[in-house]
Amino acid sequence: MITFKNVTKTFHLDSKTSISPVKDVSMDIASGEFIIITGRSGSGKTTLLNLSAGMVKPNSGRIIIDQTDLADMTDRQLSTLRNQKLGFVFQFPSLLSSLNVLENVTLPGIFDQGQNEKTIKARGLDLLKTMGLADKAAVYPRQLSAGEQKRVVLSRSLLNKPQVILADEPTSDLDEQTELEVMNLLRGINETGVTFIMVTHSLQLVPYASRAFNMENGILAEISRTGSKL
Ligand SMILES: Nc1ncnc2c1ncn2[C@@H]1O[C@H](COP(=O)(O)OP(=O)(O)OP(=O)(O)O)[C@@H](O)[C@H]1O
Ligand SMILES: [Mg+2]
Incomplete structure (x- = not known):
């Protein structure tokens, strides 16, 4: 459903300073998965989601959604993709x-x-x-x-x-009880075949994921699969 092949994103802050919040990331997410991504503030999680939605373009590497390379799409095709195939829950209001x-x-x-x-x-x-x-x-x-x-x-x-929901800390302002209620709702939607890629700081939510990843300084590492412990 979503494939990253050696994706790097670098922002140039001025002529001397640059930052690469996503470094050589490769991942292959199948349709129907529930992916959770954790990681410290500033580690590159939001940038990774923005890349997945074509809102930020990579400096190198390829991002493929549903067999189409985002680099081959016009801005109009990208807007249609975002409107019809992707659902986005932004981190900020x-x-x-x-x-x-x-x-x-x-x-x-x-x-x-x-x-x-x-x-x-x-x-x-x-x-x-x-x-x-x-x-x-x-x-x-x-x-x-x-x-x-x-x-x-x-x-x-x-x-x-949408076929895929990209959710950036969708439960961050919820109390524990409501958080679990929302997660159960999301699980129900996932069970109908919708793929989820969700960023969260709550490690207690990891068991909801089919696979979990951690981001550290732009590098993505898989930390668990269903049934395995952290
Ligand atoms: N458009 C941009 N221009 C310059 N730097 C950026 C830009 N977007 C992100 N960054 C930098 O990339 C780094 C990673 O940002 P990102 O928002 O991806 O982190 P995050 O893991 O989502 O953090 P948080 O948990 O705080 O939301 C930060 O240091 C940030 O300043
Ligand atoms: Mg973020």
């Missing part, structure tokens, strides 16, 4: 403050031609219900707690029924 919760959740549906508004709205409401937010559909993001906002973003990422 990404809800539009001028839209209410339901409007935020249904936003990706606007770009998906062939679906009518009523169907999109019903699906949005359904997702909010699954996330325990049915009564918040008409309120605005600023009226929500951080954890509720995270759940709205998760609902939005699921709207277009």
Whole structure:
């Protein structure tokens, strides 16, 4: 589903300083996997997800999604890929403050031609219900707690029924109980065939993964498979 072949990303901060948050990373993620990536702050996890979605371009190496090399795609094709095949849960707040919760959740549906508004709205409401937010559909993001906002973003990422969800610390603002509830929801979605690549600082979530990786200074290493201990 997603393959990285010797991918390196370097940012040049000025003419003398550069940083490579992703160094020679190779990985092969099959359809239906639940991947968890852990690692210290600044180790390159978000950059890795941004590369997977084609939002950041590698300096060297190849990134292949569903047999297509991202380097061979136009910006338009990349946008279509992101809108139709990928769901993204950003690490930082990404809800539009001028839209209410339901409007935020249904936003990706606007770009998906062939679906009518009523169907999109019903699906949005359904997702909010699954996330325990049915009564918040008409309120605005600023009226929500951080954890509720995270759940709205998760609902939005699921709207277009993506094949892959790239989730950057989707449970970071949740209490332990809600975190486990959300993880169980994500597991249920994964069991329907959706591939997950999720970044988290919670090592206790590793058992949810089919495989877990750790990033350290831009280098990715596999740390566990289902059934094996850390
Ligand atoms: N656009 C950019 N320009 C310059 N440097 C960048 C850019 N994006 C990321 N970096 C640098 O790359 C390094 C890794 O950043 P990244 O956001 O991938 O880390 P992270 O593992 O997600 O950290 P955290 O757990 O804090 O979210 C950081 O030192 C960061 O400053
Ligand atoms: Mg990050």
